[in-house]
Amino acid sequence: MRTLCSALTLCIAMAVGAPNATYVTLPGYAFKTNPNCQRHEPKTKFDRRCDWPSLGFKDFTPPLVTVLGI
Numbered sequence: 001m002r003t004l005c006s007a008l009t010l011c012i013a014m015a016v017g018a019p020n021a022t023y024v025t026l027p028g029y030a031f032k033t034n035p036n037c038q039r040h041e042p043k044t045k046f047d048r049r050c051d052w053p054s055l056g057f058k059d060f061t062p063p064l065v066t067v068l069g070i
Contacts, residue, residue, distance in 0.1 A: 023052035 023032040029043045029051075037050035 022034045022036070024035060025032050026035065031046055031051040032053075033039075033047070033051050037047075039047050039050050041047040
């Protein structure tokens with residue numbers, strides 16, 4: 001029972017502390033972007049403040065991380 005409670009607490013802590021994805025693919029944009037960010041570059045160019053990943057790989061999809069990290 002104690003192990004089950006520990007595992008459940010760990011899962012809840014990881015779910016609450018997991019970062020949410022704010023970068024989305026929008027039509028007309030060359031990179032995944034944060035729609036709430038004030039852009040300084042045109043949509044077709046990489047904007048270091050608003051686009052993801054910070055290195056600027058076109059059509060990048062970050063790996064999914066599950067609750068257990070697998």
